[in-house]
Amino acid sequence: MCKPLQVKVFRFNPESDVAPKFDDFEVPVFDNMAVLDVVIHIQNYLDRSLSFRFSCRIGMCGSCAMYVNGRARLACRTQVSSLKTRDITIMPLPNFPIIRDLVVDMEPFFDKWKKIKPYYVPKRELDEPVTVQPNSNEREFIDDMLDCISCGCCYSACSMVATNKDYLGPAALNRAYTLIADKRDAIRVERLKVVDRSYGVWRCHTQFNCAEVCPKNIVPTRSIQNLKRRCVLKKFGIFK
């Protein structure tokens, strides 16, 4: 039988605790065990007060993002065996306020998401549908970027978010790019104005921390660089 996992879990209840602490648990291993199974085991059998968030279990909803062994990951998509160690440390995502234990407050993240108007606005004057060639490079690129599940991993890994609370962050900027690059969108210029600010694209220093942790293998840095290029084209009057 495999040796059990030695799991350290971050614990903090802002309403009752003075300071955060770590609790140690011993968790039995089974085949294909994910980190989400670890925390579910702890909650079911070892400590019912442990708080964490999850929903779909298949890497689709983005709600179980946690900081596992020094890296933001989706707990449901992270196999224990992939960590290559029996010692696991689980913490809440950095750069977010903590609600309790592993549950973080996503409000600052979605407030920034709202700033870029994350929804498609159709052009009213068009009578016929715009044809977007499926084999165009731009189209393919947007398709890749649309895989974002807004889990917050990139936001938690971004050092610019850590130092500047106003910075929009990789996820919101990536979403903005998918809409700005879509020629059918009616408010592309307005959106570009929102990201063309000090706290917008210009705070990104292309460190690729966001791309490193994205569970969907999106490269938000690439979107942000494309947005910078479009901001420059706008200044030259080329971007329409």
Next chain:
Amino acid sequence: MHAWTWVLQRISAVILIIAVGLHIGFLHFSNAGEALNYGEIVARLKTPVLIVFDILLLIFGLYHALYGLYSVFLDFDSGKKERVVVLGLLVCVGLGIVGFGIFGLLCTARSL
């Protein structure tokens, strides 16, 4: 504003890579093995092409460095007042050093 300064930062980076390479190559490797005396160095600095080259190197090098510093400052939360003060300070430092550098180069060129 950010778009222009960002583009200029990129342009200055490319210019610096080329200019610093030329600067090091010309000053340190073109006379390998020969020890120049003070007079020869001053004579070389009198070359108009070299004066213009050094002035451009100074301007682009300083712009790149000071904009980089300002960018690091912006990475941290700061109020509008602080931003204006820091920007003003960096512009003054930049203009001061560029002015002093150009003055020094021209004085050296005139000294012979």
